[in-house]
Amino acid sequence: MSQATTIPVDSSGSSExxxxxxxxxxxxxxxxxxxxxxxxxxxxxxxxxxxxxxxPQSFLGRVPTVLFTVGHASVAFFIVLSGYCLMLPVSRxxxxxxxxxxxxxxxxSRRILPPYFAALVFSVLLLQFLPTIRLYLPEYYPVLxxxxxxxxxxLIHNVLENHVYKINGAHWSVATEWQIYFxxxxxxxxxxxxxxxxxxxxxxxxIGVAPHFLFRGRVDAACFQYVxxxxxxxxxxxxxxxxxxxxxxxxxxxxxxxxxxxxLSVINxxxxxxxxxxxxxxxxTGFLATALIAYCTSCLQAGTKSRIVAFLSSxxxxxxxxxxxxxxxxxxxxxxxxxxxxxxxxLSAGTQVLALCACVPLLVLVAYGFHLIFEKPFMTSARSTxxxxxxxxx
Numbered sequence: 001m002s003q004a005t006t007i008p009v010d011s012s013g014s015s016e017x018x019x020x021x022x023x024x025x026x027x028x029x030x031x032x033x034x035x036x037x038x039x040x041x042x043x044x045x046x047x048x049x050x051x052x053x054x055x056p057q058s059f060l061g062r063v064p065t066v067l068f069t070v071g072h073a074s075v076a077f078f079i080v081l082s083g084y085c086l087m088l089p090v091s092r093x094x095x096x097x098x099x100x101x102x103x104x105x106x107x108x109s110r111r112i113l114p115p116y117f118a119a120l121v122f123s124v125l126l127l128q129f130l131p132t133i134r135l136y137l138p139e140y141y142p143v144l145x146x147x148x149x150x151x152x153x154x155l156i157h158n159v160l161e162n163h164v165y166k167i168n169g170a171h172w173s174v175a176t177e178w179q180i181y182f183x184x185x186x187x188x189x190x191x192x193x194x195x196x197x198x199x200x201x202x203x204x205x206x207i208g209v210a211p212h213f214l215f216r217g218r219v220d221a222a223c224f225q226y227v228x229x230x231x232x233x234x235x236x237x238x239x240x241x242x243x244x245x246x247x248x249x250x251x252x253x254x255x256x257x258x259x260x261x262x263x264l265s266v267i268n269x270x271x272x273x274x275x276x277x278x279x280x281x282x283x284x285t286g287f288l289a290t291a292l293i294a295y296c297t298s299c300l301q302a303g304t305k306s307r308i309v310a311f312l313s314s315x316x317x318x319x320x321x322x323x324x325x326x327x328x329x330x331x332x333x334x335x336x337x338x339x340x341x342x343x344x345x346x347l348s349a350g351t352q353v354l355a356l357c358a359c360v361p362l363l364v365l366v367a368y369g370f371h372l373i374f375e376k377p378f379m380t381s382a383r384s385t386x387x388x389x390x391x392x393x394x
Contacts, residue, residue: 027296030312031289032081033320035074036327039170040363042071043332044356047339049349069269072278073285075173079226080289082177083233084240086184091237095193101185108181110378116174118374119329120152123168126333136340139165155179158222165221170332176222180230183207188234197238204231209279225279232286233293240297254295261288320364323371327363330370334363 045067090097097104127133128144148166151157158164158175165172187207192200208228211219238244261284268284292308299306311317320327338359342352 025297025300026313026318027300027309028081028085028293029321030314030317031077031292031321032324033317033322034312035077036324037320038074039071039328040331040335040360041357042067042074043335044360045353046071047335048342048352048356066269069281072281073265073269073288075223076226076229076282076285077289078173079177079180079229080233080236080286080293082180083184083230084237084293085233086181087234087237088241090189090192091241095189097185097189104185105181108178112174112178114378115326115329115370115375116171117153119168119326119370120171122330122370123171123333124149126337127167130337130340132340132344133336136343137336159219161218161221168329168332170328172221173223173226174329176224176226180227183227184230188231192234197235197244201231201235204228204234212279220278223278223282225282229282229286229289232290236290236293236297239294240301254291254298258288258291258295261291264288323368323375326371326375327367330367331363334366 099107124144145166148157148163151160151163152167152171152175155175155178157166158172158179183204188200188204191203205228208225208231211222211224264284265288268281296306296309296312298304299309335356338356339352342355347355
C-alpha cells in the first residue's frame, strides 16, 4: 500500500509555529492511480488502431475517439487534483504560500523536473537505439534535432506545433502544468487573497480560454483550458477546507452533483467527435472531478461510509497512485516499442490490442523501477507536503 496523500494544515513555514496537524486523504492517491491506468490502456488502443487500416464507421473505428476522450479526461483529472492539492494548504493557512514564490517554485522543481529529465533522456535513448520504432513509428522523429530537444528541456514544446508530440507524446502536459504553476503563484493567488476564491476561479477561466481565441487555435495542443480546471481544483480545496467549508461542506448535495456530473460525462464521451471543442469537454470533466473530490471530502468529514471512498482508498488504486507520475512519464516510449514490434510481426489490430494489454503489467513494473530510482529520491516526505505531480497525455 502506498503512503496516503498528506497535506499540512498550516503552511506558514515559521520555525516557531507548533508542528501542524495533517490531513490524510487516501482517496486522492486512488483517483490518481486509476487515472494513470486509464491513460495507459487508452494509449494501447489509440496507438494500435492509429497504425492499422480500420473502417472508421466500424466498432473498432469508433474506439479511438471514445478512448481519446476518456484518456484525455483522465489527464484533466490530474490537473484538478493538482489545483486541489496545491491550494489546500493555502486555504488552511488563510492565503499564505509557504516559502513565498521562490520556495514554491523550488519545491515544484524538485518534485517535477528530475524525473521528467530522466524520462526525456530515457525516451531519446530508446527511440534512437531501437530502429524498429524509427521504421514503424516515424512520426516521433527526428529525435536528435537539437531544437526539439531544447524545447523539451525548456518545457515550451507544448506551444510549438512541430515539437509538441515528438520524442514522448505524453510530455506536452508536463509543460502545460509547469506553466500553470506560474499562473497560480503570480496571478491566481494574489487575486484570491484580495477578492476571494470566486474571482480567482473566474480569472482562471478567462486565462484558460483566452489563448484559443487570441492565437486562433494554433496553440490548442497545449490545452491551456487546463488553467480553468486548475481553478476548479482550487475551488474544491476551498469548499473542503477553506473559507467556504463551514458554509457548504455539510450542506451541499455533493452526491447528487456527482451523479449529474457523471451523466454529463457519459453523454460527452458518447457524443464527442474528433473535431469537438475540447474546452467544453474539459469543463464537464472539471465539474466531475470537482464533484468527486468534494463528495469524498464531505464523506470523510462527516464520517459517512461510502463505497466510492472505500474503493478509491483501497490498496491497489493507492499503490498505483504512489508512482503514477513515473508511469505517465515512461509509458509512451515503452508502448512505442511494443506497437512497433507487433506491427513488424504483422498482427491484426485486434491481436495487437490483446498483445499490448498483456504487456501493461510489464510497463507498470518498469515504471515502478523508474520511480524508485528517479522519482522517489526527490519526493518530499508525505508528512510535510502533498504529492502532486504532472499528468499524462491522451
